[in-house]
Amino acid sequence: MKRILIFLFLLIIVNFVARAQQDPQFSQNMFNHLTINPGFAGKSDAINASLLNRFQWVGFPGAPVTTVFNADATVGLIGQEDGIGFSVMNDEIGYEKNISVSLIYAWRTDVGNGKLGTGISIGLMNKNLKPGWSSDAGANLIDQGDPLIPQSEVNALVPDIGFGLFYEHKDYYLGLSVKHLNQAVYSYEESGKYSLVRNYYFSGGYNIRLSDPLFEVQPSLLFKTDAASYQVDVDVNVRYNKRVWGGLGYRLNDAVIVLLGTEFRNGIKVGYSYDLTISPLARYSSGSHEFFIAYSFNLNRRREQKYKSVRFL
Template sequence: MKRIFCFLFLYIIANLAAIAQQDPQFSFNRLTQLTVNPGFAGNDGLITGIILNRYQWDGIKGSPQTLVFSAGGATNILGLNSGIGFNVISDELGFSKNISVSFDYAYRAKTRIGELGIGTSIGFYNMSVNGDWYIPESDVHGTINEPGIPQGEASQLAFDVGLGLFLKSKDYYFGASVTHLNQASLILADQARSFLARHYYLAAGYNITLSDPLFELHPSVFFKTDMVAYQLDCTVDLVYKKRFSAGLNYRINDAVCVLVGFEMNNGLKIGYAYDLMTSALAGYGGGSHELYLSYSLDLGKNRIKKYKSIRYL
């Protein structure tokens, strides 16, 4: 356990003293696209809200815990076909905690290859660090004597901006976005300085109707990088009657994930994902758990269209 704590300790110091705070990762990355791509807002013509909770590296104290609330919908602003969104993310890791709040706007235009959303997000990012530390399952505790870590508690609020494009047709989608575009500085103490590095995202998916029209196959890929490290998720979901789904996700050099979801009632959905670690941490703890609850509301449109939303796995 002490070895794991040291790993988390060094990981947080590296983020503070070196370049950036890594954006949290999700197994249900098709559901959380609004949090990283404002062009996604209003893409399905519905009003949709989602609450998602992720517990990463179960059994390792101080491991990442992430809570997300995201909501968005289609609207008309000054005669323009638009989408709006709102996101709140709380991300904890060891003695650091980050909270971000963002508002999204997307202009939506029909093209020959699908509907294109061009969006921007503005918001705030708050990083807080508690320099008082302890080793789990030990009496050893105290204050970190490290110039790059503030003594006691410290926090910094920064302005944050993002941009994104999202193209969607009946059978496929493609998204490209960048978060932390302005690379805001975070100064927690005289020598405790960091900044939000830009993160670049690419997402693509396709819907395949099988020989039995009750079944669909939804392959997708999700890529992100801060130009130092990268993460690639490859996912395949099998959907039955547009309401029940089961899938597998492979995150390169990190985990194999099992995903399930179903619609409990008209517009109400629930899903669960379990990540089986394949990285060096596999021998120190359990996998990661992810649970979401979402609700979609169709104001005056055909209810059948609701099930075509890519938000459903």
């Protein structure tokens, strides 16, 4: 009976995620703009690369696991500070595995006292379904009599387009974007069709300088919706000496989030977040973990360092 109840609960959650959250969720959104907004590409005069790994609802059978690699740089194709980018994402949940690859271009221009990036992403998404997926207990969680579930492993590949605006001022940023703009349709011979719906994102953040110049408070907001449901993330980070940060976040009706990170002098940045689940899923999960590592190589800065010993390079 316990297995049956867990299975039914999983079906409800997977159905909710499939309908209301086609895109994976993240907690360190302030360091993951390129994943949702192509207008972010080329924001800094640097070559940037990042790798993020998220383990959601740890302990829950078939829980989502997401890996994202992003890279972007400033180039001079149309304007002097245009941006290009590249994004690869692997997202697994239950018997479903999604892989997406996108090329990104952003045209950047001065607007007021800041810069506006207008970006577009063009790529491919592959959806793989494995009907033989089973729980850790070994029980098959697929009803072979369901005509909507394929009887063998299937794949479908579709084009995917996104669009975004990202405005950056020295004290704040604003972002507005849409993913799956073309609303591509996956078609499976055995189980019919599956449509991607547009996901809309609004992001914003502010940098508050305190009387002590070593400390900054950085609140941020992410609102996303598919026009049928929505999700809101609110975070506040305190940054020390521009290199160490920590903070708290709240995802509406879902989790309280702890954020930690640091940036080393060689340009490497690492971060970690833990989601303390406050929804009914807390009975089945120990929370969610998210890790990221990033590197930025400044194209213009000349690093002049002196060392007392060649052993410390």
